[in-house]
Amino acid sequence: MQPLNILAIETSCDETSASVCSDGKILSNIVATQAIHEQYGGVVPELASRAHMQHILPVVDAALKQAGLPLSDLSAIAYTRSPGLIGALLVGAGVAKSLALALDIPLMAVDHMQAHVLANLIHSPAPSFPFLCLTVSGGHTQIVRCDDPLQMEVIGQTRDDAAGEAYDKSAKLIGLPYPGGPLIDKYAAEGDPLKFSFPEPQIDGLDFSFSGVKTSILYFLQQKQKEDPQFVEKNLADLCASIQHRINSILLGKLRKAAKETGIREICMAGGVSANKGLRRSLQELGVKMNWNVYIPPFEFCTDNAGMIAITAHYKFLAGEFVGLEESAEARS
Ligand code: KG4
Ligand code: ZN
Numbered sequence: 001m002q003p004l005n006i007l008a009i010e011t012s013c014d015e016t017s018a019s020v021c022s023d024g025k026i027l028s029n030i031v032a033t034q035a036i037h038e039q040y041g042g043v044v045p046e047l048a049s050r051a052h053m054q055h056i057l058p059v060v061d062a063a064l065k066q067a068g069l070p071l072s073d074l075s076a077i078a079y080t081r082s083p084g085l086i087g088a089l090l091v092g093a094g095v096a097k098s099l100a101l102a103l104d105i106p107l108m109a110v111d112h113m114q115a116h117v118l119a120n121l122i123h124s125p126a127p128s129f130p131f132l133c134l135t136v137s138g139g140h141t142q143i144v145r146c147d148d149p150l151q152m153e154v155i156g157q158t159r160d161d162a163a164g165e166a167y168d169k170s171a172k173l174i175g176l177p178y179p180g181g182p183l184i185d186k187y188a189a190e191g192d193p194l195k196f197s198f199p200e201p202q203i204d205g206l207d208f209s210f211s212g213v214k215t216s217i218l219y220f221l222q223q224k225q226k227e228d229p230q231f232v233e234k235n236l237a238d239l240c241a242s243i244q245h246r247i248n249s250i251l252l253g254k255l256r257k258a259a260k261e262t263g264i265r266e267i268c269m270a271g272g273v274s275a276n277k278g279l280r281r282s283l284q285e286l287g288v289k290m291n292w293n294v295y296i297p298p299f300e301f302c303t304d305n306a307g308m309i310a311i312t313a314h315y316k317f318l319a320g321e322f323v324g325l326e327e328s329a330e331a332r333s
Pocket of ligand 2: 116138271304
C-alpha cells in the first residue's frame, strides 16, 4: 500500500518550519529561527511575516530533500490554522493551499496548541490515553486532558501572562535580552533557588496567574537596587535560580492538583518552556514521587516546529478531517 506522506507547514510566530511525516514517522523537521526580533525585545509581527516569506520555500524544499521525497509522492498537505500572528499564519496557509491545489491532494488545518500536546506522540514510548499535558509556551499556559489524539479539553489555563512571558518579562527586569527564558535557565544552573523568595499566587482551581510574581520581582529589585546599584550583577545566578524556582513551582503545583483531581498518572509536557532544564528535572522528580509516567518530547519538538503539525495531521487524515481551499487562518483558536 502507498505510504501516507504528509508535508506540514508551521508559521504561527517567529519560526518558519516544515516537516515531512510518513505513516506517522517524522522524516524531517526543518526550523528557520528569526534572529531579527532580538534587537526589538520581542516578536515584531510585520517583520515575522516578511521573514516567513523569505524562508518558507527554502525550508519546504529542505524538508522534502531531507525526507528523500519528491513533491509527487505527497499524500496531503497540512498547515497551522490558529492561534498565532495572523500575517505570519497567512504565509504558511497560502503556501500550503497552493501546493494542495497544484498537486490535487487533500489539505488539513491544524490547531497549534493541539499540536504542541500531540508532539508527545512522536517518539516512543508514547503516553497512553487518557493523559494530562502541561503546555507551556510564550503565548499559552494550559493543562490539557487528552482522551484521544483528536479529543482534548483545556482544564486549566493562565488568567494573565503565559509561563514563557513570565520568564521573558522577569529576564527583562534583570537586564537580560529577549527571549530571556533560556538565559534564566542557563544562569540558574549556578544559583541557589531558595536565596530569594517570591510569593506564590493564591488562585483556586486549576488556573494559573503569573502577573503577581512579575510585580513582586519588580518591587524587590527596585528596593535592592536602591541599596546597592550592583545588586543584580552580584546576585545574577541566585536571582535566576529563585525566579525559575517560583515559576516552575506554580506550574507543577497545579499539575499535581490536576493529576489528583482526574486520577490520571500519564503526564506529559509540551511547548517552548518545557526546554527549561530545571522544569524538566523537577517534573521527573515529582513523577517518581507521585508514581506518574512522565513524558517530555526532545527539545526540537518542544519549541515551535512543523513536526508536531505533521503528527497531528496524520491523525486528522486517518479521521478524514480535511478542509477546503476557502478555509482561512485565524489569530485565535
Ligand atoms: O512554544 P514556543 O517556542 O513559542 C510559542 O510561544 O508558541 O515558546 C517560546 C517561549 C519563550 O517565552 C521562551 O523564553 C521560552 O519559551 N523558553 C524557555 C526556555 N526555552 C524557551 N523558558 C525557560 N527556559 C528555557 N530553557
Ligand atoms: Zn508554540
